[in-house]
Amino acid sequence: EPEVTQTPSHQVTQMGQEVILRCVPISNHLYFYWYRQILGQKVEFLVSFYNNEISEKSEIFDDQFSVERPDGSNFTLKIRSTKLEDSAMYFCASSEAPTSTDTQYFGPGTRLTVL
Amino acid sequence: GIQVEQSPPDLILQEGANSTLRCNFSDSVNNLQWFHQNPWGQLINLFYIPSGTKQNGRLSATTVATERYSLLYISSSQTTDSGVYFCAVGKPANAGGTSYGKLTFGQGTILTVHP
Numbered sequence: 295e296p297e298v299t300q301t302p303s304h305q306v307t308q309m310g311q312e313v314i315l316r317c318v319p320i321s322n323h324l325y326f327y328w329y330r331q332i333l334g335q336k337v338e339f340l341v342s343f344y345n346n347e348i349s350e351k352s353e354i355f356d357d358q359f360s361v362e363r364p365d366g367s368n369f370t371l372k373i374r375s376t377k378l379e380d381s382a383m384y385f386c387a388s389s390e391a392p393t394s395t396d397t398q399y400f401g402p403g404t405r406l407t408v409l
Numbered sequence: 410g411i412q413v414e415q416s417p418p419d420l421i422l423q424e425g426a427n428s429t430l431r432c433n434f435s436d437s438v439n440n441l442q443w444f445h446q447n448p449w450g451q452l453i454n455l456f457y458i459p460s461g462t463k464q465n466g467r468l469s470a471t472t473v474a475t476e477r478y479s480l481l482y483i484s485s486s487q488t489t490d491s492g493v494y495f496c497a498v499g500k501p502a503n504a505g506g507t508s509y510g511k512l513t514f515g516q517g518t519i520l521t522v523h524p
Binding site for chain 1 (some may be wrong): 415435440442444449450451452454457495497510511513514515516
């Protein structure tokens with residue numbers, strides 16, 4: 295069964311450094327998402343992406359964050375200058391159809407630790 | 410935004426027992442998914458169920474969209490069922506094109522099954 299993959303599984307970085315989290319969505323999917331989960335809390339929406347542009351973003355997704363689909367298969371989340379509070383599990387998801395009418399499939403997550 | 414409340418927050422069972430988890434939401438939705446987060450943090454899709462009833466082995470789910478709630482039933486629980494169960498909902502896209510598949514998660518139910 296096709297699945298969403300994410301790399302790395304765990305990333306440790308120093309405060310102020312840039313990190314890039316990578317995702318490979320399911321191949322025929324057109325809608326891509328990033329979510330995050332701070333330890334012990336619920337999963338929160340960050341951004342959705344379709345047709346090479348952001349379709350919606352949350353207030354968490356400030357100027358320090360950016361997303362890109364550089365090559366038609368990868369989908370990346372960049373945090374420009376990490377803060378301690380960026381430590382969380384980051385999930386990538388994808389779906390085939392838009393407008394909340396289809397299952398979103400989640401990747402296994404990247405655990406980001408900012409020291 | 411839409412509010413999602415799950416109950417109970419914690420549930421402790423003996424192996425073999427049955428349980429019902431509830432998800433209430435504050436607005437009309439056209440996407441509702443149940444997830445199981447395993448001890449490694451992975452979000453496993455259980456059901457896509459914006460309305461109606463579905464069954465998959467020992468698990469089943471029912472969503473009554475008109476009354477804005479969903480139930481997840483676990484029968485003959487096993488220790489491997491332990492983890493956090495999340496309900497997540499998506500609203501219809503509005504005329505402006507926002508809410509493009511964004512899922513809003515509840516706080517989760519922590520299930521512990523003892524042998």
